[in-house]
Amino acid sequence: MKKWAPLLLSVVLLLIQIMGYLQLRRFPAFVEKWYSMGIYTYISRAMRIGLGWIPFSFGDILYVLIIILVIRWFVIHFKEVVTLSRKRYTQVFTALNIILAFFHFAWGFNYYRQPLNEILELDATYTDEELIRVTQKLVFTANALHEQLQPVDSLKVEFTRSQSELFELAPSGFSNLGAVYPSLDYGPASIKKSLLTLPLTYMGYSGYLNPITGEAQTNGYIDNYKTPVLILHEMSHQLGFAKENEANFIAVLAGMNHDDLYFQYSATIFALGYCLNDLSMKDPLQMELARAAMHYGIIENYQDLRDFWAPYNDNVIEKISQKTYESYLKANNQPDGMRTYSYVVALLVNYYK
Template identity: 25%
Template sequence: MLKSYHKKRFWAGILLAQFLLFFIFSKLRFAVSFFENLFEIQKKTHQLLFAWIPFSIGDVIYILYGVFLMYLIIKLFRKKTRNKALLKILIVLNITYFIYQIFWGMLYFQTPVILKLPKTDITLEKRKILALEYLKKAKATRGLVQEDQNGVFLIKDLNSIEKEILKQQKNLPRFITSKQTCQINSFKPSLFDDMMSFTGILGYYNPFTAEAQYNTNLPPSYLPFTLAHESSHQLGYAREQEANFIGYLIGVESKNSELKYSTEYFTLKSLLNSIVYEDEKFVKNVLENYSEEMKKDRLNEKRFISEHQGWLNDFFGFTNNLFLKSNQQEGSVTYSYFIDLLVRYKSLDQK
């Protein structure tokens, strides 16, 4: 019993030491740079290992991990196995935390993209001008895509969108990113897509396998930009709003009308969300000026959201918000950082 107690104290101490060590690393520029370089190596290795498999290996790992943890938790309630189970949980947590931090966690402390862009005031007027610009662009691009029998935007070839995203990664502005692009297609449908629809999660990046998972049930207007967003994580952008911005850069200049429309439409919605509390009348006017095709897409999105409301949505929204804030981010309910990046970037057009 005494030996087991000392082992548990040892692993608890190791976990605490890891928290302290990675906190110190997060403050050291050379340490963060080391993990950025390490990410490039593990990303390529993992994509070579897992990309060719037609289903998500990362999701399988999550399932097995969850089952194993549940098994250990059940063991905690049995007196005979409690000590061993607690010891194993501490060991598993140590290993998981260490792998996560070296593969992904430290990337949250990279030099923010915003420092690579010119300073400018993020005024309401500038956001309104951009909203009208992207309304015009989205209306024009919407006329180039296909529709289903209900007049809703239809994706004709998802694979071509994935290839276009990988191609556009190579065209990202060099003053913003020097990250290494990888032309290996590692987009995977999530094994949890039905559950994801009730959580508000559109997609996610698996740092243990370098796979970009997406929800196949999403409205088509969401999906192309979601893929661009997750591909930004694959490039090494950990912060959610920076991944949105890199996804925007990938999609906005695309020759693929489906990707371009989804990106322009996302940008327009983000701008309107940043304006609505300051000028609700303006937002209502923009919504009324959507093309009839865009109005159908918006109605389809609203229908999807209303059909998948529930406690899971609230729970995952709350927990994701806490996670983002714990990793130097604003939280899931704000668009301000993405809009800040967008306005700064667009200010370059006036120079």
């Protein structure tokens, strides 16, 4: 029995961890106070200060090294793994325990924090009339911004700044927002182009947060209207908003409160896109009326993003990665996976109505 003790212990510890995390979901106020607004604020700043000065993605290099070492380990110990070696399986379960614990302590507990609508004291539901009203407001704002950035209403707004320039500008949106919501003040920056942009593109991702290093990673190929709001989205993850829909909403707030018109435009038409999608399901006629009121150049900006993704749509890598990420989201307290339109729209409508 003693020979099996290390393996049994590692398996039991993993099960205890998983059950503990499942139970923790029942106490969002506790997580909010002690982790998201407590311990994590220091972890996040320390990571950004520690690695933000490095001009390249340290996390991407770390990921590649980890993948190489894991493959090497399995190649070397393949026979022992296949033959169910106690020693090797103990090592595997011990590693899983360490990885899961570190992930949650470094960032993952944010999945269990209070819903954003409760933090900002917003309703989680909305009426069709409110949706129509907010969509009309966004169309008006989008048209006004488009006129300032592009004198020809049938042409798209051109985004010519490099991502590096946008990285420098992005934090001020959170600084302006921090005057209203102090917990959203960003602080030291750590935003970088992903060194893995090519595989990231084939996987269908615009960017990601590395929970191991706290670095915000962006798809280096994207240079259209979504780039500013994409950067703000990944920065929102750094602030502890782990859920995709909530990070989208925070990015919209930061963009609309930014001093730069391009950030304002990016955030506005990003929010408008969500409302139009929701409206198309609830009242197609009102959606068509809203679309008809938009400058055609805004539609061209939307098309620009679709054109970027078109060559990569429906490839095998994307299908596998999207399915995997969908499962990851559901396992981390996001039961709707990537289908989160209604909650994002609820936040938008109740904030801007």
